[in-house]
Structure formats: structure tokens, C-alpha cells
Amino acid sequence: MVIDRLRAVVNLDNLIYNYELLKKLNQGKEIFAVVKADAYGHGAKMCSLYLQKHGCNYFAVTVLKEAIELRDSGINKEILIFGKTDPLNSSYLVEHDLCQTVFSYDYAEELNRYGKKIRVHLIIDTGMSRLGILYHKEAQIDNVVNEIKKISKLPNIEIVGIYSHFVSSDSDKELTAYQQKLFNELLKRLKSEKISYGLVHLQNSSGVVTIKNIDYDLARCGIALYGYPPVKTEDKFLPVMSVFAKVISLRQIEAGDSVSYGRTFVAKDEMTIATIAIGYADGYMRILSNNDYFYYKGYELPVVGRICMGMTMVNVTGVEIKEGAEVEVFGERKLLEPMAKRALTITYELLTNLAKPRIDKIYINK
Ligand SMILES: Cc1ncc(COP(=O)(O)O)c(C=O)c1O
Known part of the structure; x- marks a missing residue:
């Protein structure tokens, strides 16, 4: 069938160029390719397969269904789910070897009841008030450590990572530094109490572009991967x-x-x-x-x-x-950025709005 309405041309070489640039900016450390919402409208299957072919070992999505689709498409590397998977769906996590975000002891305990090992990354809420163990103030650190200690004792829960999420890394240096400080203090405490937490990650795209000398294992990048760093930068990203x-x-x-x-x-x-x-x-x-x-x-x-x-x-x-x-x-x-301004929104929304089956996608690469 010929394309009779519209098509999105996705340049996979530009995707890899942005991926390599982000790795370079992240001091050579690995990148969690954030491919939720159909890779921000670019097509999660094709983008992820191409990234995997070019050495990407980590993928992140929001929803269990997205994760299963990636597995079924041939992604055999780590897939982390950012959102909540209903504990009644635990079998899918195990069957597809997926990694689940855990944000409380109660949730971890429900997953634990499934009876088979589930790998998890802990999320710590250092200010987003969205998901994560509550840790907005230094005084809350004991509660956080106790919660993590309890989770770490659950026999079927394997903690393989820990992360937090920046609120305003594109615009508020002070808050970003405070979140980082809270997060680092927590890591120090967990280390001193010999609670193992696996891989550590904090930065998103703007975090990678704006903050130098961070030494975590990975960064989680979405929007810059697709060519649109949400902050001004000398580094040239290419629209995908x-x-x-x-x-x-x-x-x-x-x-x-x-x-x-x-x-x-x-x-x-x-x-x-x-x-x-x-x-x-x-x-x-x-x-x-x-x-x-x-x-x-x-x-x-x-x-x-x-x-x-x-x-x-x-x-x-x-x-x-x-x-x-x-x-x-x-x-x-x-350009997309001024268009997003005119639409009173952000590039993220314009792109993810295109995650629709009625738009034909054409993938090009050299
Ligand atoms: C938990 C988490 N990490 C990382 C990202 C990627 O952010 P960005 O697209 O700004 O790189 C998102 C996306 O909003 C997210 O929700």
C-alpha cells in the first residue's frame, strides 16, 4: 500500500550519533535508553533494536506491556519498568526477565509473594513527589534506610539498582544540587550499613548535558537521544x-x-x-x-x-x-522547539503525540 497521508522518517544514524554523544558527555558511562511511549513517538521496536545493535545494554519503559513488546521484538538486554506493575502480573516480570521499579516496602512485599525472584531498581523520591520512597529532607534518611533494609531482606526481591529523578535539572541548579546531595548521602549510608543496591543512576538528558563530573553507573536519557536536549548546549544533537x-x-x-x-x-x-x-x-x-x-x-x-x-x-x-x-x-x-512554544507545550508532548499506528514510519540508515 502506498503512503497516502503522512509519514514520519526516522533517521537511525542520527539516533546512534546522539546516543554516542550522550555517552561521551556522561564520561563514557552507559545510557539507559528511555524508549517509553513508543520511543517518544519514534517507534520503540526499531529504535531499540538499532541501539542494541550499537552496544546499548539498558532500556527503560513505563508500562509492562511496552516491556513485553520489546522482549518479543528481540531486545535481550536489561529492560526496566519505571511505572507500577500490578503484583497480579508478577509472572510476566519473571517470564520475560524484566526489571521492576519498586517504590515502597509494601509494594515490594506484594511482589515478593509471587514466590519467584524478581529483580528491582529502587526509586527514591528526592523531590518529585511522584513515585519513590519519600526523602525530601535530610531528616528523613533513617526512614529511607530502614525501608530499604526491610526490602533487602525479602527473599524473592533482588535489588539490582537504585535511582532518583530530577525535578528541574533544565532550570534549577540549586534544587538539582540538593537532590544530588540527598541521594549521595543515602548511598553513603547504605554502603556503611552494607546494604547492597546495585547500579546507581540519577541524570536524565538535561542532567547529562548540564552536570559535569557525576560518577554514577548510568544515566537515563530520552529526549536528547531523539535530538532535543531540553537545555541550551554547545553540543550538537541531531533531530531523529x-x-x-x-x-x-x-x-x-x-x-x-x-x-x-x-x-x-x-x-x-x-x-x-x-x-x-x-x-x-x-x-x-x-x-x-x-x-x-x-x-x-x-x-x-x-x-x-x-x-x-x-x-x-x-x-x-x-x-x-x-x-x-x-x-x-x-x-x-x-524546528520542533519553537513549534512546541507556539503550542504552549514541550517537545516531549509533540513527539509522543505521534505515537500512533495511523502514522507510517520509514526508517533510514546508511
Ligand atoms: C524516571 C525517568 N527517567 C528518565 C527520563 C528521561 O527524561 P528525558 O527525556 O528528559 O531524558 C524520564 C522521562 O520523563 C523518566 O520518567
Whole structure:
């Protein structure tokens, strides 16, 4: 079947380039490739297989289903689940040799009841207030150590890692340093009490880019792997995905004619309108109505009127363009960061919005 609407071109060489760059910035240490949400919309199976082929030994996802899909696709390296797996699904963890994040003694105890060894990474909440053993203040360290001690005594729970997650490593140096200090103090205490905790990891993408001289075993990187470090940096990351959508219809309209639902755009003069095969059901956010453009052969084609579920109209007046032509929604020639600003969101959301089966992905590499 030919591609009749839109396609995402995923450049696997750029993915590996970013991966190698992150490893270099992380002092040669390994990277947990964060491939949750279908590798931020890039296709978890293909991206993970290519990363594995190029030496990546660690993968992270949020959901058990994502982890099983990776195993079934041929990923035979470590797969960590960030989210909560229902203890009733413990058999899947064992059967697929997956690693589960554990955030409390109670949860660990429930997993322990399954009766077979489950490998876990502990998560410590040093400020996110999301998941993890609560440790926002130095005074809470004894509780944390006691909780971990209890977990470490569960016969079917094997602690193979420990981590925490930065709140604002892209914007708040002080808080980031405080989280790091809490985390380091904890590691020191665990060491002195001879509680083994396995691999240590703390940084995300912005942590790797901004903090030098951290000496943990690994870092967990998502967004920079795909080409978009969330902080300004001299290091050049390369965008991995470009999205192209087809012109499916063209029309001339006259002054006074409106475009799309709600008449939010009314033509002042005669103009040429192209209908593009992408809409909010494809992840192209409706908030970009009258507030974005598509790239075509040096032209910026402004979006006019409201974005529809599967179509968007652009102004192509004076541009030589035909039905079947492809415009760039974002990628190498149209940058994602300013588009995310216009959509009042972050690159993460624009990318993960594209994790949809209705978007064909084409993978390229040398
Ligand atoms: C626990 C955890 N670690 C690492 C990451 C990767 O973060 P980033 O994409 O900013 O590198 C995420 C993603 O949000 C996460 O939830």
C-alpha cells in the first residue's frame, strides 16, 4: 500500500550519533535508553533494536506491556519498568526477565509473594513527589534506610539498582544540587550499613548535558537521544524524526470566504488553499490552529483556520505546489522547539503525540 497521508522518517544514524554523544558527555558511562511511549513517538521496536545493535545494554519503559513488546521484538538486554506493575502480573516480570521499579516496602512485599525472584531498581523520591520512597529532607534518611533494609531482606526481591529523578535539572541548579546531595548521602549510608543496591543512576538528558563530573553507573536519557536536549548546549544533537504530510486537495477562494470550522480565518483577498493530510487525531495539536506553518521548498506555509481531526489547511498563495506534494510538519527544516512554544507545550508532548499506528514510519540508515 502506498503512503497516502503522512509519514514520519526516522533517521537511525542520527539516533546512534546522539546516543554516542550522550555517552561521551556522561564520561563514557552507559545510557539507559528511555524508549517509553513508543520511543517518544519514534517507534520503540526499531529504535531499540538499532541501539542494541550499537552496544546499548539498558532500556527503560513505563508500562509492562511496552516491556513485553520489546522482549518479543528481540531486545535481550536489561529492560526496566519505571511505572507500577500490578503484583497480579508478577509472572510476566519473571517470564520475560524484566526489571521492576519498586517504590515502597509494601509494594515490594506484594511482589515478593509471587514466590519467584524478581529483580528491582529502587526509586527514591528526592523531590518529585511522584513515585519513590519519600526523602525530601535530610531528616528523613533513617526512614529511607530502614525501608530499604526491610526490602533487602525479602527473599524473592533482588535489588539490582537504585535511582532518583530530577525535578528541574533544565532550570534549577540549586534544587538539582540538593537532590544530588540527598541521594549521595543515602548511598553513603547504605554502603556503611552494607546494604547492597546495585547500579546507581540519577541524570536524565538535561542532567547529562548540564552536570559535569557525576560518577554514577548510568544515566537515563530520552529526549536528547531523539535530538532535543531540553537545555541550551554547545553540543550538537541531531533531530531523529521528520514528519511529512501530503497535499490532498487545492482550491482558490475569494475575499470573504472562510476556512474550516468556526470561520476563525476569513480571506481578505483571493487566495490558494491547500488541504494537508494531518490533523489532531494524528497528534498535530489543535492549539496550533492559525498559529503554525509547514515547510515546503523554502516557503513557510501558514496554517489557516482550525485544525480538523485528520486535515489542516494552509495558505499556498503564489507557491508552485501540486496535489501529492509533501510538506514538512517538523524535522530538519522546521524546528520542533519553537513549534512546541507556539503550542504552549514541550517537545516531549509533540513527539509522543505521534505515537500512533495511523502514522507510517520509514526508517533510514546508511
Ligand atoms: C524516571 C525517568 N527517567 C528518565 C527520563 C528521561 O527524561 P528525558 O527525556 O528528559 O531524558 C524520564 C522521562 O520523563 C523518566 O520518567
